[in-house]
Amino acid sequence: MGRILPILTVLAGLVAIWYLAVAPMNVRVALDTVERAGVVVTPEGSVERRDVSVWRLMAQNREHVAAGYTLDRPRLPTPAQVGAELWKTTGEMAAKGRAWSKRSLIYHSWITLRSTLWGFVLGTSIGIIGAIAIVYSRVADLSIMPWAIISQTIPIVALAPMIIVVSSQLGVENRGVPKAIISAYLCFFPVLVGMVKGLRSPEASQLDLLKTYDATGFQTFLKLRLPGSVPYLFTSLKVGIAAALVGTIVGELPTGAISGLGARILIGDQFGTPLAIWAALFAAAILAGILVTILDLTQRLTLGRMGMRA
Amino acid sequence: MSQQPKISAQGLNLTFQTNDGPVHALKDVDLDIQEGEFVSFIGPSGCGKTTFLRCIAGLETPTAGDLSVNGMTPDEARRSRAYGYVFQHAGLYPWRTIGGNIRLPLEIMGYSKADQEERVARTLEMVDLAGFEKKYPWQLSGGMQQRASIARALAFDADILLMDEPFGALDEIVRDHLNEQLLQLWARTKKTIGFVTHSIPEAVYLSTKIVVMSPRPGRITDIIDSPLPAERPLDLRDTPEFLEVAHRVRDGLRAGHSYD
Numbered sequence: 230m231g232r233i234l235p236i237l238t239v240l241a242g243l244v245a246i247w248y249l250a251v252a253p254m255n256v257r258v259a260l261d262t263v264e265r266a267g268v269v270v271t272p273e274g275s276v277e278r279r280d281v282s283v284w285r286l287m288a289q290n291r292e293h294v295a296a297g298y299t300l301d302r303p304r305l306p307t308p309a310q311v312g313a314e315l316w317k318t319t320g321e322m323a324a325k326g327r328a329w330s331k332r333s334l335i336y337h338s339w340i341t342l343r344s345t346l347w348g349f350v351l352g353t354s355i356g357i358i359g360a361i362a363i364v365y366s367r368v369a370d371l372s373i374m375p376w377a378i379i380s381q382t383i384p385i386v387a388l389a390p391m392i393i394v395v396s397s398q399l400g401v402e403n404r405g406v407p408k409a410i411i412s413a414y415l416c417f418f419p420v421l422v423g424m425v426k427g428l429r430s431p432e433a434s435q436l437d438l439l440k441t442y443d444a445t446g447f448q449t450f451l452k453l454r455l456p457g458s459v460p461y462l463f464t465s466l467k468v469g470i471a472a473a474l475v476g477t478i479v480g481e482l483p484t485g486a487i488s489g490l491g492a493r494i495l496i497g498d499q500f501g502t503p504l505a506i507w508a509a510l511f512a513a514a515i516l517a518g519i520l521v522t523i524l525d526l527t528q529r530l531t532l533g534r535m536g537m538r539a
Numbered sequence: 540m541s542q543q544p545k546i547s548a549q550g551l552n553l554t555f556q557t558n559d560g561p562v563h564a565l566k567d568v569d570l571d572i573q574e575g576e577f578v579s580f581i582g583p584s585g586c587g588k589t590t591f592l593r594c595i596a597g598l599e600t601p602t603a604g605d606l607s608v609n610g611m612t613p614d615e616a617r618r619s620r621a622y623g624y625v626f627q628h629a630g631l632y633p634w635r636t637i638g639g640n641i642r643l644p645l646e647i648m649g650y651s652k653a654d655q656e657e658r659v660a661r662t663l664e665m666v667d668l669a670g671f672e673k674k675y676p677w678q679l680s681g682g683m684q685q686r687a688s689i690a691r692a693l694a695f696d697a698d699i700l701l702m703d704e705p706f707g708a709l710d711e712i713v714r715d716h717l718n719e720q721l722l723q724l725w726a727r728t729k730k731t732i733g734f735v736t737h738s739i740p741e742a743v744y745l746s747t748k749i750v751v752m753s754p755r756p757g758r759i760t761d762i763i764d765s766p767l768p769a770e771r772p773l774d775l776r777d778t779p780e781f782l783e784v785a786h787r788v789r790d791g792l793r794a795g796h797s798y799d
Contacts, residue, residue, distance in 0.1 A: 434626045434627075434628060434630050435630050435632075437598055437626070438624065438626065439647070440598060440617070441596055441617060441622070442620065442643075442644045442647045442648065443617055443647075448647050452643065452647070453632070456632070459634075535634040536634055536636065537633050537675075
């Protein structure tokens with residue numbers, strides 16, 4: 230309870246700000262809607278209202294501000310509307326046995342999750358192997374690290390289309406492959422940096438100790454560097470999985486993909502259905518939360534079993 | 540003495556190259572340590588006492604002179620696992636239990652599982668930690684952790700024990716207690732011990748030979764063969780003989796200091 234209370238307080242604050250923001254964000258659409266239904270608003274006509282500030286519109290049409298909270302296509306949907314849309318496209322469809330329908334967010338989340346997990350596995354492997362190379366080889370340290378840093382300065386939205394074009398040129402049929410690669414591209418970096426730090430975390434005296442035992446390089450790795458890096462690894466994995474999810478969604482945006490949360494966001498934008506965008510956004514956030522929580526629990530369990538206070 | 544010294548240094552020099560120019564960590568060090576001796580190295584920081592210990596352990600390489608350990612070069616001695624080394628900080632692995640930490644050198648050296656168990660139990664007994672095998676380091680006090688690290692150095696059959704200010708970070712009461720235990724351990728195991736310290740009473744109380752060192756360049760200014768008896772209760776430290784040795788050590792340290 231001591232941990233949950235602060236989180237809930239912040240959440241309540243955010244929801245409150247959100248509700249307050251809905252009124253000014255939606256007042257123009259709300260006035261257009263009620264005017265179309267024959268109600269007189271001041272000033273009349275949407276063109277007339279264009280140059281009037283939202284604050285004045287709200288002051289002059291107090292009785293219609295509430296209409297902004299129940300719009301079909303709001304600029305900013307209320308938390309309740311987003312929740313309802315989310316439920317409609319997940320729980321309700323699952324209850325009807327249509328969880329795998331193209332309109333269900335469960336289906337789209339699964340498509341995104343699959344690429345994310347492949348990207349995560351690929352990115353984590355590259356990160357760990359790269360970190361081992363960097364720690365054990367000075368040449369690798371000098372050659373890999375600068376490129377790893379440069380790779381993260383290139384905007385992923387610029388790179389994503391290229392990866393997709395190249396993979397289709399190479400005859401890769403599976404649309405999940407380029408997405409997983411983009412996802413791995415974002416994911417490997419935190420793992421690489423964290424693991425380099427973790428593998429280098431043993432102190433000089435701990436390394437000297439193994440030297441007095443005449444331990445081999447492999448024994449030093451297995452008995453000291455690797456276990457010493459575990460806390461660093463988990464911290465990086467949590468950052469990495471979130472990056473992998475972002476990578477996948479970005480990979481879904483420019484591909485003309487028709488499935489996946491990124492595609493839902495894009496389609497929602499093109500068809501002017503903000504509710505769909507927000508629902509997809511929240512589905513992504515929930516997915517990220519679940520993935521990070523799973524890693525967090527694994528971390529506690531692992532470190533607990535290793536006798537370290539997490 | 541007809542017996543070959545256990546550790547022998549002749550004209551040992553070690554110069555570190557730093558950005559501020561060369562640093563003479565050790566200059567013309569000559570010292571013989573016989574088997575079964577308890578030798579303390581005492582001096583202010585920078586006098587090269589730790590560096591000398593690390594040279595014996597093969598962790599540093601002298602730039603000139605001869606150094607032999609068990610009749611071998613320090614590196615050969617290290618490879619033949621001739622010594623156990625105790626660092627200033629216990630340096631126990633937090634992910635291993637106390638038993639697991641003591642087992643570490645045994646695993647690396649390839650002892651059989653049964654032998655490992657037997658040795659862990661025996662060395663834990665030796666340092667008075669029986670029953671703590673399954674505890675993790677953070678569950679133990681600093682003094683207990685250091686005892687576990689001594690047990691780790693005793694677990695395999697090295698007959699030299701090198702200790703680098705092992706009790707430096709502990710409070711005086713714990714230190715007294717561990718000093719007493721260390722003497723008992725030494726009497727029982729007959730190991731040759733090289734012990735770095737900056738405490739005069741500790742050096743005098745423990746040693747059969749006290750090596751006084753001074754800095755810039757790191758060198759030996761006095762070697763004192765202790766006249767104190769083998770049997771040493773803690774209140775030995777109030778006797779005139781003890782104070783006389785302590786006085787000579789203090790004089791040696793002061794002589795080294797007046798240099799700069």
